[in-house]
Amino acid sequence: MLQKILQDETQSALLYLSLALLGMVVLYIIVDRTLRAMGKNPKYLLPKGTIRRVARPLILILFSLLLRMEALRSLLGLEDYAWYFRKAGTLLFIFAFTWLVIRALRVVKKVVIAQYDVGDSDNLKARKIYTQFTILERIVIFIIIILALGLALMSFEGIRRVGISVFASAGVAGIIIGFSAQKLIATILAGIQIAITQPIRLDDVVIVEGEWGRIEEITLTYVTIAIWDKRRLVVPTTYFIEKPFQNWTKTTSDILGTVFIYTDYTVPVDAIRKELDKIVKQTELWDGQVANVQVTNVTAAGVEVRALVSASDAGRAWDLRVLTREKLIDFLQREYPESLARTRVLLQGET
Numbered sequence: 001m002l003q004k005i006l007q008d009e010t011q012s013a014l015l016y017l018s019l020a021l022l023g024m025v026v027l028y029i030i031v032d033r034t035l036r037a038m039g040k041n042p043k044y045l046l047p048k049g050t051i052r053r054v055a056r057p058l059i060l061i062l063f064s065l066l067l068r069m070e071a072l073r074s075l076l077g078l079e080d081y082a083w084y085f086r087k088a089g090t091l092l093f094i095f096a097f098t099w100l101v102i103r104a105l106r107v108v109k110k111v112v113i114a115q116y117d118v119g120d121s122d123n124l125k126a127r128k129i130y131t132q133f134t135i136l137e138r139i140v141i142f143i144i145i146i147l148a149l150g151l152a153l154m155s156f157e158g159i160r161r162v163g164i165s166v167f168a169s170a171g172v173a174g175i176i177i178g179f180s181a182q183k184l185i186a187t188i189l190a191g192i193q194i195a196i197t198q199p200i201r202l203d204d205v206v207i208v209e210g211e212w213g214r215i216e217e218i219t220l221t222y223v224t225i226a227i228w229d230k231r232r233l234v235v236p237t238t239y240f241i242e243k244p245f246q247n248w249t250k251t252t253s254d255i256l257g258t259v260f261i262y263t264d265y266t267v268p269v270d271a272i273r274k275e276l277d278k279i280v281k282q283t284e285l286w287d288g289q290v291a292n293v294q295v296t297n298v299t300a301a302g303v304e305v306r307a308l309v310s311a312s313d314a315g316r317a318w319d320l321r322v323l324t325r326e327k328l329i330d331f332l333q334r335e336y337p338e339s340l341a342r343t344r345v346l347l348q349g350e351t
Contacts, residue, residue, distance in 0.1 A: 053103045060096035064089045090155050098148040102141055109133045127201040134202070135195035135218055142220075190237040191220035199240050200247060205314040207246035208233060248314050256290060257317040259307040259325045263332065267303055267339040269295060272328065276307050279327045285320040287312045302341045 067089035112133060116126030200206060200223065204215045208225055211233055217224035223240065225233040239245075248255055261272075273293040280286040290310035297304035307324055311317035332339055 053107065054100065057096045057100035057103060060092060061100065064093035064096055067092065087155070091152055094148050094152050094155075098144055101144055105137060105140060109137055127203050128198060131198060131201040131218060132195055135191060135220070138220055139192060139195070187221045187236055187238055190241045191218075193241060194218065194223075194237055199250075201249075204250070205248040207248070208235060208239070253313040254287060254289070255311060255314055255317045257309050257311060257321040257324075259309070259321050259328065260296075261305045261307065261325070261328055261332070262341045263303050263305055264339050264342055265298075265303055266336075267305065267332075268336060269293060269305065271336065272305060272307075272331070275328065275331045276309075276324065279324055280309060280320075283320065283323060285311055285316045285323065287316075301343065 067085050113130055116129050194200060200215050200218070202215050202218060206213065206215060206225065211225070211227050211231075213225040213227040213233060215223060216226040216232070218237075220237070222234055222236050225235070227233055276291055276293055280291045287310050290308055293305060293307050295303055296306040307328065309317075309320050309324055311320050
């Protein structure tokens with residue numbers, strides 16, 4: 001009689017376990033087919049490798065549910081280790097679910113960013129979206145990991161009691177730690193503020209501490225600027241909240257460039273103006289918007305002539321300024337050498 005009861009319990013456990021495994025396999029197939037169907041639909045085009053990235057945490061989630069099943073322990077004859085199975089299943093589920101959420105978050109980021117090309121010349125919107133998703137992704141992942149660790153630790157009764165007692169007696173210690181971490185917290189909050197208000201974005205052209213460069217990396221605590229001579233300037237995120245700086249691509253990438261030429265009073269301004277028109281029309285660096293010459297200052301020594309030219313971005317503007325300066329100097333040397341800056345000395349003989 002006892003043997004029959006044990007046999008019936010074993011058969012029931014095997015049946016439940018088989019049904020559970022079948023249900024998990026069916027669920028996995030449904031998720032897999034759904035993701036593959038979405039990957040074929042241009043409206044929901046998923047990045048390459050999405051199924052492979054999501055499959056592993058999904059399998060771990062299903063396995064964690066399997067560990068908590070009483071039928072598995074009964075079939076293996078390990079009923080006395082039920083606590084260990086449940087605890088392992090809980091921890092594995094927290095880990096796998098956290099992994100799945102992070103993977104899903106990165107897939108969403110790739111789907112959104114794929115719609116924008118940061119390499120375009122007019123990439124303001126793309127850089128804005130890329131900056132927001134990059135910073136917010138790190139913030140969300142940080143929060144998710146902290147919550148997962150908290151849930152994992154709170155699943156242990158002993159640690160939960162210790163945590164409650166520590167929190168109950170942590171008044172003074174919390175104040176001390178708060179003052180000690182004040183700069184760190186301010187830096188992290190500045191990173192969040194940059195993600196929301198966006199005074200800077202990735203690939204923005206900026207002047208920071210007298211250095212010209214592009215925003216290469218934005219994190220929660222610091223910003224890396226690629227200087228034109230391949231150096232890297234690293235500044236805390238609070239710098240862009242507390243101090244003034246120049247952002248040449250805040251609203252648009254096009255920019256005006258200036259070239260100053262210092263000449264003699266005999267300089268033919270109209271001739272320089274015509275020559276500038278020829279220079280800009282012969283190069284692709286010019287965006288076709290602005291090209292003019294003005295006399296901006298005169299001194300006892302000579303005349304200050306300013307050539308104003310426009311380009312689609314800061315890099316082109318720099319190259320256009322250099323080209324314009326070289327061509328104008330060459331033009332004056334060739335056509336009007338008497339117009340170059342000179343110093344006159346009047347010599348009077350004795351009478």
